[in-house]
Amino acid sequence: MLKPPPRYIIIQPFRQIHLSYLQSKNAIFKPKIARTKPIKTPSTLALDNFDFYYGPFFGDQWPSIRLGLLTPNKFVAVLNRFSSDVEINESILQSLGTKNIMDYLIAGKDLSDPRLEEKKSEVLKKPLRDIEGDVWTEEKVFGNEERPKEDVVGEGSENIDMRLEGGLYDFKQPSESYTMGKLNIPADKTPQKKSLDKIEVTGVERFHGNLLQKEDFLVYPRLLRLYCHPKSSLADFPAPIKDKKDISSWWLLDGGSIIPVLALDLQEGDNILDMCSAPGGKALLIAQTGLFDKLTCTDAKLSRIGQLRRGLSMYIPSDAPEASKIIIKRRDASIFDGWIDEGIYDKVLVDAPCTTDRLAVNQDDGNLFSPAMTQIRLNLPQLQVKLLVNALRSLKVGGTVVYSTCSLSPMQNDAVVENAAVIAEQEFGIKCLEKPLSQLRNHLEPSGLYRFAKNYQRGLLVVPNLLSNFGPMYVCKLQRIR
Template identity: 45%
Template sequence: MVALDQFDFNYGPLYGAKWPSIRLGLTTPNKYICVGNTLSEAWYDKKDDLVELGAYDLTADIAKKHQKRQIKARKIVSQVPSSSKNPEPIPENQENSEEDQENEEAMMRSSLGLDKFVESSGHLSLADLQMNKREQLIGVQYQDADPDEIPLRRHTVELPTELKVFTFPRGSISDFPMPPRGSDQIPGWWLMDGASLIPVLALDLKKGETMLDMCAAPGGKSLISLLTKLPDKIVSNDFKLSRLGDLKRSLAMYVPMDSEEAGRVIIKRKNASNWDGWDELKCYDKVLADVPCSTDRLAVSFDEGNIFAAKHTQERLNLPQLQMNILVNAIRSCRVGGSVVYSTCTLSPIQNESVIEKAAAMVKHNFGIDVIEESLSDLFISLYNTGMYQVNTHCRRGYLILPFLPSNFGPMYVCKLTRLS
């Protein structure tokens, strides 16, 4: 109730007319997707049962919508003269000059009610909305970051063809059965919130790449990345021993020890927020920073371990600083030209786009590293067009999946940065 009271006070003015719908979704059980474990016999034996239960292939639906977006993107690129002195991808504002996309995105915002969104007038007032009177110091910490310092360019994501994800249709309240096991005793699928798939899709993994999952426990996103069958190496990292134990158990349970894929996973225990002790520098093509956050849905649902409990007040106050430290190390871990996907499961701008802006300023000032934001508009419009995702397009950086009752995924914030130097 403490968490819900704070969300009403802070998120209500921030999200305006959309807040009652978001609140209802947040306080209602979330919707799950079923990620097929193609390393298990049980998946091939039982996947047809999912269709009989009324589930359908979500990844195929996203790919169908996404293919249309890619065709549009290629048409836009083809309009750039070959003699252009700038070989970089078209900036986002040029892409948005296309009349059809303007109309599509306007319809998208209108149909979601996002045209009624109440924007913040500045960093400090945003902190006033996001944090109560005792917590305003967090907003002051972040007001020195200049949002205009991070350039934005258009970016097209290629979806992994090997990934198999099923969901029940919009409006359905059906539940997936527990994962079956075959003779190999490997579970046939992994159940997770439908928005948790998005950070892995945003990584745009390629064949032969190396990947780091900075805060990997309990292991769902590392497993999804492995099931794409694209990276040559996945380093799954966590620091707390309890979380590291959960990570090891999950991967050991879902990945056959004698499989080729098992040899691609390395588990490490390192403090991802420690700048001085972090030695994974310029090592990876792709880095996922799915950072600790206020976990809004859990905060309004469970008392145990709730970050809004009085004993966790300081931990909650320190979250943006912790998140920024992790993101800085994530950027440092990328090779030049490599990318970081930053994600949280909170609605808080202080933990989302403000962390992006602060981290970009910090890596430039402290380590001489420049970054650019990769637009994920094509991917998120494709997700919206499936009818399964409600998208907030009013973030200063990145995109946010909003809970809503007909298809109750999220919240999930995602932003992608590429290291330039």
Template identity: 35%
Template sequence: MLKIRNICVMQRRWKGGKKRWNTLQYKKNNCDRALESFDDFYGSVYGNRWKNMRAALLTEHKYVAMVNNFGDTEQTCSMLEMDGAINVKSLIQLAKERQVGGSGEMLKATRGNYDIDQKLDALLRKQQEREVAAVYPSGKEEGHVAPQQLQTNKQESTEAEPEKFEYKQSLTRALEHDVQLDESRLVDPQYGTGGLYEYMPAHSIKGMEDWVAESEHYKYYQTSADFPLTIEADAAFQFPEHLALYTYEMGNCSDFKPPRKCLTGVLSHFLMDGASILPPLMLQVQPGERVLDACAAPGGKSLLMLQTLHLDQLICNDVQESRLNRIRHVMQEYLFDFKQRWSGKRLSFSQSDARNLQDYDSYDKILVDVPCTTDRHVLNKQDNNIFKPSRIKERLRIPELQAGILANCLRLLKPGGTLVYSTCSLSPVQNDGVVHMALQQVFTEHAITATIKDLSQHTALFEDIFKFEQPKGLKYGQMVLPYLPANFGPMYFSKITRNS
């Protein structure tokens, strides 16, 4: 007869650096890479404030509920108010009453130096030093001298470090031209393979054609303006009469009830990150205007502009058919009789890279919500994460893509037309840096000048809801900061009018 013995399971000891009892070796994922990058970049830019912003980004964000005008509007508003939500319109009215008799200061183009400029310069130098250290680990090996700074301009390299430039030239010549074979290095066939008789010198390093220096990302941020620029206060802000938005007060993290089906067959309300309401609101669409949403997916901002009941024609554009299908799905769920009353008439769809749209001088208003690093998403979601190692080239060239989209959209505007550029990133490079680059590009290549609209008086109306960048280290726009009691954003937005 078999006897069952007691089985003792002993934990196996694994050495893992500081963690000496790891059962599995720690593996860095995409979110970890994003957090590490942000700690270095944003920690340098925002200093002590980054700690609180970091905590907010790693926490579930708050929503705003947009009531659907094509559903049971009054019942939906009553339901939200019974749950303790507050109508954004009433908060703005209270803020306007507080502003009576006062006026915001107009933003000046020559308001002085910005601390952020020095911080980004220091960050660029630090990143360049890291890259040099990666190529020259010791910097003291015989025959190798580690350069002090990566040079991208050949003329600057020649003047500043002639010896290094000569050394670089000699390497270039060796790589570009066949080197004379050394006969003494031929191998006798009896000792080796006949294929070794021919020696082909290396002409390139595999993979280098796809290599992009991390420091190149920061160089998109420029500070000197060599183009005409006017900055003036925007006209008075008007909240759309028929738009109903609801939020909870600062510090209240209650969740909204999910949308329900209305008698008309559409959903009752749409939930979106609260900061996302600001770019379309600041665009101030008016009846009779032709409006383009250049990067429209997933469709929340387009839906908000339609809910104002002002638009005569809205064109939703995006680069991929799958993204356009997401927009169509949203519109079908929220617009009554979508196919008969909306599709192709007041609302149409366009599939194109926004850099390639060519119907120039034809739009009254354009919303330019460009692709970006999506800071909150990359810290919390592994899927579609721009910090995936295979997407590093794409990530570092995001500012170049953004500037191309913004520059082309400025050309699509009618003279006197207005656009709002926005990102969901805290990066000064993707925000003010891209605006600066695009304004410079359209002036240099197409002689187009623009006026930046100062929105500081408008954002003051929303200070009971959002936390904005204060003291403002921004040149061309405004930004909602992640903040635990009001965990919206990040959201940067800049309003630009094309001069006639």
């Protein structure tokens, strides 16, 4: 008797079985596929992104910058002058072999020296220039229709600027009077208030403007003490000491974070706004200078407001005169509609949210390069432009705003500054110009502690390097002239 053929074929013993046998038994077959590509973490994605975009942009500087980003950054110890043991604390910092960075800025300079005022006048008299260095006259800046009209005021005309200068109590008769019959506005053409929330930030506004530059003259605050280890030193700072009032002796900041405050050029009696203030490192620096009449610190999130309040209370005692001058407010500075702080501040600091490039390549938690946060990252330039526009709206005419990020991205730095300048002029009638920070760069670069990007057109960009690993920190200063 013939035997039936086998229902399975063994090709390799105990390893491969003919599929017809498995299908006949209705077996569930799930093939196992070997993992060929490892899953990339957000920090790895960030580094790949930076290699692709920053590599060509920074050229021969990129290998050094990249290595610096992947290495722990270097800190500056800010001496807290509100501590009752400030002299002892300063001696401790000096005993570590540190150097006060302010010595590079103010050594041998006397504020009472009349030559200092002469030099300031000389610098401020320099003409306006565009990004390519061409000189611009007042007629070219304002144009025929926007030029101040002091020389055309005559009979039957009215100079609006002169009426404003008189204040509330200097009455000037109007050149014309209107009656109800003469002023006839059709019902369908009644002026309606424009909704500011409908203003769009497209990112191409910069191509329709020309942000001019004018030299600046900075006077550095004498009360700041910023101690740093020498170039190439890897030494660290000890933990801060607390005095009898539980006030800490010093705190640590990245060396790039001091530049925005130095760029503010703080003066006695300044009314200052610190947008996006939490966790409060730069607000504390401003408080250390003593050069302000009022410091308003704002942030959008309640949790960050609590963080800011705790940070300030650790270093400023409640009985210090500066404590009564600091105001903390919860406010979203990225909303155009309803922004009421217009034209009241002398100085504004915008330390804007950004991709925080150093953290992005070293930390996965909260990393903006994670797939879940892609849209937030892509919306950053739009958010930054809105913050800077509201900062310009908050300034008095003649006041200055300092914009800063800890990103290397030109789209979050130069592009944001130029886009904001155009939107401020087109939508709010605010004209501004850039104050190049060449003086600050010339004073800091010889110290060897700072390295700056070569190819940035506006402001300063501190780039990381192993010898003195500060940054990244982008800083740009604008002045409102109308």
